[in-house]
Amino acid sequence: MTAVILPPCRTLLALLLWVVCETSDSERCVYLDHAQHLDTVGLSQDGDVVIGALINFYVLPPTTDLSFTKHPYLRPCSEFQESLVHWAQAVVFAVEEINRNSFLLPGIRLGYRIVDTCTRYPYSLRAGMSMISGGNGSCETTRPAKILIGDSDSTQSIIMSRVLTPLHVPMISYLSTCVCLSNRREYPTFFRTIPSDLYQARTMAQIAKRFGWTWVGAVVADSDYGLQLLQAFRDETKGTGICLAFVCTLLREKLAKDVDHAVKMVQSSSARVIMVFAWYMDVEVFLTELVRRNVTDRQFLASEIWSTSSLLLGNPVLNTIAQGTLGVAIRSAPIPGFEKHLRELHPSRYPQDTILRVLWERIFSCSPVTNNMVDFQTGLPPCSGKESLKDVQNSITDVSNLRVTYNVYLAVYAAAYALHSLLQCTAPNSSDTTMATGCSSPDIITAQQDGDVVIGALINFYMKPPDLDMSFTKKPYLQPCYE
DSSP: OOOOOOOHHHHHHHHHHHHHHHHHHTOOOOBSSSOGGGGGSEEEEOOSEEEEEEEOSEEEOOOOOOSOSSOOOOOOOEEEOGGGHHHHHHHHHHHHHHHHOSSSSTTOOEEEEEEEOTTSHHHHHHHHHHHHHTOSBTTOOOOOEEEEEOOSSHHHHHHHHHHHGGGTOOEEESSOOOGGGGOTTTOTTEEESSOOHHHHHHHHHHHHHHHTOOEEEEEEESSHHHHHHHHHHHHHHTTTTOEEEEEEEEOGGGHHHHHHHHHHHHHHOOOOEEEEESOHHHHHHHHHHHHHTTOOOOEEEEOTTTTTOHHHHTOGGGHHHHTTOEEOOOOOOOOTTHHHHHHTOOTTTSTTOHHHHHHHHHHHSSBOOOTTSOOOOOSOOBOOSOOOSTTOOSTTTOOSOOSHHHHHHHHHHHHHHHHHHHTTOBOOOTTOTTSOOBOOOGGGOOOOSSOSSOOOOOOOSOOBOOOOOOSOSSOOOOOOOBO
């Protein structure tokens, strides 16, 4: 056998080709973190332009592992909220409605990717970055989201907006009400379909003035939402004689301890009017404890988060304490066709919708596993496939008061109209049939490459200057440095 000797350049080329081939054959999906299980908590549909949405389906994060014996990662959350399926389906319904509309984004098919945020910023930030980058795995082929709908909580929106602003990715929130987010200089790419807390604070102040309440207690969420709303109320009542008797905060991670402290303050205080600015599930725990201790002679002022909550105010246990509550409400509006959409939901129509699977398990006590879905081994019997929401009466099918849901719906349409303008779309015109219809290529929607302001940086890469020439026989100049 005769050995074949290749020239050095060909030998190198053959080696490189071998490395590439070996890498291609053995390539595996590499994830950027250990929390890829969170990517499955949600629903998605591909399209020419993808809209991302941040929804807090779950509200209770797990206890943080402080053993420092392994790499930290985000674990699954608990306490599923059925009513928030409304918000996700408002995105789905609006996208499907827009895709059928020949006048809005003609020729462009919208897609969506909706991910859980667990009402906590690490989850929200990870979800948002995953959506705008096309996924957390090297083998994923998801289109990057061009715009985000969310977040629900002000703290998450503040953090997310600061991260997305340099990337020129806009976000439209349906529930973040912090007054601070109205600062266009600090949050230039943040928009919302809900008023800021400035108006809510003014309303609360006017109610207190109207009834002559000058000694008021406050129980607020330990977050930007609760604390900023409290500050706005203080600003509005300055010089009016209205004083705060006490302020207690509620943090979900230590809710039992905070509720115990707040209830004791309510019991010991002479204030008979209590403002409560917190998430409705936390308020329910607080009010339930007041009832248990027979503290029922208080007047409550409710923020928009819980003032119209049917799950809370419809609870017969809380009738004695919640009756007569005054509060600020988000305006409600109908969405034509939305109830029909909800009642026609079925896992077979949306096989990748893991949220719908969880909903099916809770309502029908069976597992809707099909060939296209992953079996999560819930221990429930398989569904027959005949289960339907057509005759179900619960918070999912109730569309009598669409408040936050309508804000989500508006946010999707706001995004669609912005894209319509950006892509210079031309809708069909019956008076001029020769006019071409359609939009520019969605590929033009990219992050801005050059900034309006260029930032310079001074760094001492070299630290030893040359000896100065003191002969004065030639013009002085700066010579190259070394070291």
